[in-house]
Amino acid sequence: MTIQEEIHKAMKEIQEKLRTNQNLKEEHLEQLLLVSLIEEEG
């Protein structure tokens, strides 16, 4: 799996949690942080 595919999978899981109104765990916030760091650095 490429990094993009891994990101896509993690984001899908997080979106599902948010959609169903579940609180996010620390690991989800860490994943969001990593994705935003990657985005910001292009």
Added chain:
Amino acid sequence: MKGTVLFIQLTRIGDLVQTLQAVRQFKGETPGIECHLIARKSMGKGIDFLLRTVFEKIFYLDTKDLLIEGTFASGHRNLKHFINRINETTYDVSVNFSYTKSSSYLHSLVRSNQKLGLTRNDKTEVSVTDPWSQYVYSSVMRGTNTPFNLVDIYRYSLGCKELLVLQNESEETRENRIVIHPFASSKKKSWGATKWVEVIYKLLNEYTNYDIHLVGAPNDLEEVSKIVNSPALEKVKTRLKSHVGDFAIEETYALLQRAKLFIGHDSLVSHLAAETLTQSIVISLGTVRPHETTAYSDKVINLVPRNSCFPCKVDDRCELLPCHNSIQHQVVTKVAESYLSDGLKDINTCLAELSPFHTGNLKIYKSEYTETGLRLNELTKNYSDIKDVFKNYYEIIFQYYLRGTDINTSLPDITVETANNLSQYIEGTNHLFELYNFGVRYCNQIIKASEQKQVDYAELQAAVKKLNEVDQLCQITKQTYPLLADLIDFFHVNKANTPGNNLNEIAKSSLLCFYDASNLAAVINDFIKNTVESKINVAESIKEV
């Protein structure tokens, strides 16, 4: 006082220097406090020598290092390890001074008892609870009319009361050296090689016992070759030394320590010049917002175009760069003359020697320290335009509202045309005052209805709907009266972050927001009337607030 504070600054090097300057003042006011910093490695390493003078511990974040094994899962593991290292300390306070997405997530993961600045709640929504950070988030990030220097905003966020700035204690004399940084991070902010050649030519010919040192990053090499290889500079070339792409930041800092003058754009090097207490001339172009980002020093002359499009936004397209032509090289060399002859003592006489052709399209500001922080005083004595007028108003109301500080200042001097434009805002502030009062009324309805034994949900729903309408109408007012945006946006963010666990509590907090907002709208309304009344007669058309 004992305690440990963590600062997050994930933006550029200039922002890191500004953070350092604010934290240094904070530490001066609160001895015994230990300060840690999280910064990007690519931004912080170059000024590590400066950061270590203030921060006891620095965590450098490097995305490339995190992803070194090439998978997202390993990156996640490395990031977890990085955060665990930070969380070995439970911080008394953590402060996020960068308003980026990544910094908000990072802040939410940091273990601290109190968080200032952008963070995320457990629904990953942006949360910003302290008022100065709300001000930055609502006004500084969006608008171009901030009256405060960023270092002062950081100081205010930290609750600093005193102004503790670097003093010149060194007896060491400076050399006949001028340091020039003729580059900027974007084309819009950079004057261009031709203009710089004119400045350098004039200075080297007039000051024959001076050397000029050019500094810059490796990616400025192509641009610097246009300057050093210019035929106009052929005869004075031996006194023009380029360190571009060669000097590390620490070496540039050392060079500035012994220089008599720095000339350049609003950039990292201008902040380094401030750190070394070097007299400076800064040329602000394009997207630069001088009131916000001028280097934190009382030794700066800032040259600012008067074009109505200045300052523009990063996304604005501009091919002709009209603001670049508003600043003439004669002005730069005249200010340099005043610096080098008597340290600006006779700057006004010096500027009077310039023709209106050279000064007609620019504002010349001199920085100075006041009780509240760094202020830019205009030397060119132009009439204030409408943006300046609102900048003054916002300075007064936010200093009072967020810090309890009164600022005594005279009414801005404006033209009849500006008075006419400004008078339009009397109606805008009237609208806003009424809207915020409707907000007070509907919040009261919600509080009352939710405290009944038999809750009338239809009544509650109707009042909530009305509050949404108030918000929408505020946005429409902002579109019609764009200079009211700072007030409208601040209270929008302030209200969105009001505390409360249920409708009743939230309504009570929102009521206070609406109440304060209506008062500030009335104050601006009053300011406008007082400003315009000596120029035009608006009494009959004004509806009393």
